[in-house]
Amino acid sequence: MATSTQTIAILGAGAWGSTLAMLAQAQGHRVRVWDRRTAPDLAGVLQGAEVIVSAVSMAGVRPLAGAVQKIGIPPQAILVSATKGLDPVELLTPTQIWAANFPNQAVVVLSGPNLSVEIRQGLPAAAVVASRDPWAATQVQRALSSDRFRLYTSSDPIGVELGGTLKNVIAIAVGVCDGLQLGTNARSALVTRGLAEMIRVGSRLGARPETLNGLSGLGDLLATCHSPLSRNYRVGYGLGQGKPLGQVLAEIEGTAEGIHTAPVLLKIAAQHGIPVPITHEVQLLLQGQTTPVAALARLMERQLKSE
Structure with missing residues (x-):
């Protein structure tokens, strides 16, 4: 072509x-x-x-x-x-x-x-x-x-770029879910709410929601959250199995960018007042300040609201 x-x-x-x-x-x-x-x-x-x-x-x-x-x-x-x-x-x-x-x-x-x-x-x-x-x-x-x-x-370059970046954090969370063997229902809910979190951040930073619902957002999210080839997913999966982060990183090749993206995203979210509950729990887990079970439990126990 x-x-x-x-x-x-x-x-x-x-x-x-x-x-x-x-x-x-x-x-x-x-x-x-x-x-x-x-x-x-x-x-x-x-x-x-x-x-x-x-x-x-x-x-x-x-x-x-x-x-x-x-x-x-x-x-x-x-x-x-x-x-x-x-x-x-x-x-x-x-x-x-x-x-x-x-x-x-x-x-x-x-x-x-x-x-x-x-x-x-x-x-x-x-x-x-x-x-x-x-x-x-x-x-x-x-x-x-x-x-x-x-x-x-x-x-929409900012939308395309943020889609590819933010999904790495969500992929870690989905990997944790699968590592805990919580099932398809939990995984589907987490992916869907993860996309909502991505759209919240992206929209506040100037991205178009439809971009994040496209190939570079939802498409990339699905690929990263459903393949053992994804380094970010593998990080989450290992943590969900109870392995320490150091051991998980030693078992994969290359860089899992979601590890470095999570703390930066939290700073951006704090500056703009954007709720990012999944990213918050992922960062606590990466820092060793919570357990996979406790992190997922807090997400399920959040205040009830409309979708």
Whole structure:
């Protein structure tokens, strides 16, 4: 589906960055991958890039954006953020960090229900590319879409980004529920109320509710809460089985961003007066200040209200 061959720089060689590189190469693009551990020549990777995709973990976004800013990129280059998380320093999303460093650059967010293992196996998937610049979103859509990876465009970047970020916290809670073997009824209620919590936060921060009910919100939530491939779900599942957090993290590969997102989300919710009961219980559990059984019990005992 790509209209022309482009030079695409993928910054980050983890599971998701490597998968995006594979997708871009399959479309015939010239792909360069940067990894801070094995390829320190960032300037060489960026040179002549028309699309620059950031797929590093949340902790790496701010230093990477600063490094790219020092090097400089062509004014027509499109920046794409594929990171799901929140910055603990300024409580910003990854795209907001990139936009602050490159105020005159087109910035796009890519997010959706994308388990990288399945995509690398050739299984079909879909995602959303969102930007305030419709041309930039369309360019990325055309560059990366294929018969196995369908991309939709959106003009609600904050909604798309928050959907992919907030669902990680809910996935931990659902994993706890399953680890406790509380059944399908409890899991369904938790996923549904988790989505309501995501929409509450997103709406207050400027997202459109319909975006969070779409692929990058509900779709990503369902994928993350229903697959053992999800690191966040596995964290919750292990905690639900009574394992200490350190042991759970040692058993999984990669970063479970929900662990880092929960405390930042609580700060944002406190600033805006947004009730986030599920996130609150997840954070208490991550800090070892409650047990899985007590956390779920408090959620069930909350004051009765209309849906």
